Amino acid sequence: MTVQMEWAEKYRPGTLSDVVGHKKPIEDLRKWGDSWVHGTPEVKAVILHGQAGIGKTSSAHAMAADYGWEVIELNASDQRTAGVIEKVAGSASQMRTLTGMSGRRLIILDEADNLHGTSDSGGARAIIDVIKNTSQPIILIANDIYGISSTLRALCLEIKFPAIQARSMIPALREIAKAEGLVCGVGMLEKIAENADGDFRSAVNDLQAVSMGRTEIRLEDISTAERDNKESVFRVVGKIFRGKSVKSALEASYTLDETPEDLIQWIDENLPQQYKDKDEEKITPDIVEAYGYLSRADRFLGRVRRRQNYRMWRYASMLMTGGTVVSKSRLRGGGFEKYQPPSLWRRMGQIRSRRNMRDNIASKIGAHSHESMRYSRTELAFVYSRLLEDDDYAAQVVAILDLDPDELVQLTGNKKLTKRLQEVYDRSRSLRPESDEGPAFFTPPAEKARISKKGPDQLSLDSLMSVKPAVKEPVSPNEDSSGYDPDLSSVSDTGAAPACDSNSGTASGSGVNSSRKSVQRKPQKTLFDF
Numbered sequence: 001m002t003v004q005m006e007w008a009e010k011y012r013p014g015t016l017s018d019v020v021g022h023k024k025p026i027e028d029l030r031k032w033g034d035s036w037v038h039g040t041p042e043v044k045a046v047i048l049h050g051q052a053g054i055g056k057t058s059s060a061h062a063m064a065a066d067y068g069w070e071v072i073e074l075n076a077s078d079q080r081t082a083g084v085i086e087k088v089a090g091s092a093s094q095m096r097t098l099t100g101m102s103g104r105r106l107i108i109l110d111e112a113d114n115l116h117g118t119s120d121s122g123g124a125r126a127i128i129d130v131i132k133n134t135s136q137p138i139i140l141i142a143n144d145i146y147g148i149s150s151t152l153r154a155l156c157l158e159i160k161f162p163a164i165q166a167r168s169m170i171p172a173l174r175e176i177a178k179a180e181g182l183v184c185g186v187g188m189l190e191k192i193a194e195n196a197d198g199d200f201r202s203a204v205n206d207l208q209a210v211s212m213g214r215t216e217i218r219l220e221d222i223s224t225a226e227r228d229n230k231e232s233v234f235r236v237v238g239k240i241f242r243g244k245s246v247k248s249a250l251e252a253s254y255t256l257d258e259t260p261e262d263l264i265q266w267i268d269e270n271l272p273q274q275y276k277d278k279d280e281e282k283i284t285p286d287i288v289e290a291y292g293y294l295s296r297a298d299r300f301l302g303r304v305r306r307r308q309n310y311r312m313w314r315y316a317s318m319l320m321t322g323g324t325v326v327s328k329s330r331l332r333g334g335g336f337e338k339y340q341p342p343s344l345w346r347r348m349g350q351i352r353s354r355r356n357m358r359d360n361i362a363s364k365i366g367a368h369s370h371e372s373m374r375y376s377r378t379e380l381a382f383v384y385s386r387l388l389e390d391d392d393y394a395a396q397v398v399a400i401l402d403l404d405p406d407e408l409v410q411l412t413g414n415k416k417l418t419k420r421l422q423e424v425y426d427r428s429r430s431l432r433p434e435s436d437e438g439p440a441f442f443t444p445p446a447e448k449a450r451i452s453k454k455g456p457d458q459l460s461l462d463s464l465m466s467v468k469p470a471v472k473e474p475v476s477p478n479e480d481s482s483g484y485d486p487d488l489s490s491v492s493d494t495g496a497a498p499a500c501d502s503n504s505g506t507a508s509g510s511g512v513n514s515s516r517k518s519v520q521r522k523p524q525k526t527l528f529d530f
């Protein structure tokens with residue numbers, strides 16, 4: 001059997017012109033590259049940041065190729081202590097190149113938002129010193145810009161790589177399919193691009209997975225693959241819970257078209273039911289022991305996610321499959337066993353629909369306030385939700401934004417439509433633009449009378465809308481004292497085993513942005529508290 005090279009690797013862009021999407025970030029990167037042509041510029045380092053799989057690392061390497069620079073790379077899997085950084089990057093930043101290609105060497109530091117772990121202690125400090133003293137260009141790569149200290153950020157140019165739009169991915173996927181001699185049915189590439197959620201690496205991986213053993217792919221192949229896969233998961237989970245052999249459970253997991261991230265969810269979901277004792281509610285020692293193994297497996301999964309070092313998946317697989325098998329003190333059950341799909345996926349489905357609703361509300365707020373979706377979501381939604389607490393304004397806000405009852409519940413942070421919200425909603429109906437009483441942009445007489453009683457200092461709705469926090473830049477969820485989570489990132493990546501890696505999590509963000517201090521936030525539930 002020949003092992004196929006991963007397409008994501010095979011089609012990694014070799015030059016900046018081949019990077020998909022990201023017109024503006026690439027322009028900025030080129031400008032910075034040009035600034036090195038005639039000496040050492042003032043800004044010696046850039047931070048490329050954005051979600052995983054969108055081309056940050058590829059762009060850094062493509063840039064080196066375009067400018068004829070050598071590359072020195074320090075990955076997160078390397079021990080990035082202050083000593084190592086100073087030794088590798090420090091000397092690289094001072095020395096002339098061996099080949100003398102263009103006299104420059106680019107230092108790439110991956111996962112720069114993960115410099116605080118034990119192995120990286122002192123790493124951030126060392127990078128700051130290296131940047132200050134370097135005569136060579138440095139690129140830091142990070143998923144989360146807020147995981148980098150402000151002192152380090154102040155020395156760098158920040159270039160944000162946004163999620164890649166599906167419409168930009170489609171032509172690039174088509175090129176890959178063409179190069180692989182693949183015939184793609186109508187809508188196939190569009191579906192893959194949409195499913196990828198802005199992550200081009202996922203899109204390329206999905207295209208490769210669905211085309212395995214085929215020269216032609218159609219939309220139906222995706223659903224058939226999903227169905228076949230479900231059957232094989234039941235078989236593998238059965239081998240883990242019913243079998244006695246570690247080897248066969250592990251080997252079965254290798255045949256699975258699921259990642260260990262998914263398999264651990266299946267084991268986690270079914271373990272308590274499978275290893276309980278008949279008619280007893282008690283947690284058995286088998287369950288405790290098996291969860292011990294799952295928790296250790298989960299630590300490896302966390303490391304894979306952070307370091308993108310997929311070799312560690314095998315340890316995770318071994319621990320979750322073999323560990324569950326050896327924790328079994330005796331074989332249980334018989335006959336047909338029904339396994340439950342992971343409830344995390346159900347929860348993720350629910351979260352997805354709330355996320356869609358959240359975006360819908362943000363786009364309505366954006367349309368009314370003439371602000372971006374992101375700003376509406378991260379900042380203005382809070383303002384509007386506070387207005388909804390005020391009986392004078394609530395109905396107008398609902399009418400102006402044209403909220404439906406579900407959106408009203410979500411924006412106010414309630415769990416259900418309370419009596420008050422129902423009344424607000426009912427009142428809003430007569431204020432809607434299409435109602436007989438005219439658009440809500442005009443304060444109805446009854447409301448006006450009530451407002452005028454409060455005197456000239458009473459803020460009008462429009463003036464309230466125009467109030468903005470001093471700084472428009474979105475703030476890290478970590479820094480938010482109200483605990484809201486604009487990107488729903490509080491949902492655990494696996495949510496499976498009870499353990500968490502001590503290295504996980506980004507900087508704790510203890511300092512509260514001064515601009516936010518000025519906005520007094522009540523610890524209430526809002527649109528973003530999921």
Ligand SMILES: Nc1ncnc2c1ncn2[C@@H]1O[C@H](COP(=O)(O)OP(=O)(O)OP(=O)(O)O)[C@@H](O)[C@H]1O
Nearest residue numbers: 008011012019020052053054055056057058200201
């Ligand atoms: N914008 C892009 N243009 C072309 N290929 C891309 C792009 N983004 C991702 N890819 C593909 O995905 C693979 C992974 O990309 P890359 O490593 O550059 O992503 P990244 O943003 O650095 O992700 P991570 O944060 O996980 O390291 C590349 O080998 C390439 O095939």
